[in-house]
Amino acid sequence: MALTCSDICKIILAVVLPPLGVFLERGCHCDLFINIALTCLGYIPGIIHALYIIAKY
Known part of the structure; x- marks a missing residue:
């Protein structure tokens, strides 16, 4: 999976x-809380956890 500029910023x-x-990756969902x-x-x-969410989605 290639990283985009937005992924690097996230x-x-x-x-x-x-x-x-x-929040930038998933919005206001359960993952944020x-x-x-x-x-x-x-x-x-x-x-x-944040790095996991960004890598997963």
């Missing part, structure tokens, strides 16, 4: 602010 945003990367909870519990789990 990955950078996912590292800086994980819920923003998920899961990522917000993971980011509140720990920054690294939020980043991992």
Whole structure:
């Protein structure tokens, strides 16, 4: 799967602010709320989840 410029921007945003990367990829769905909870519990789990969502979709 090839990375586009928008994917690279989403990955950078996912590292800086994980819920923003998920929001740009999936919108206001269940994944966003899961990522917000993971980011509140720990920054690294939020980043991992955001990168997973961006890679999956």
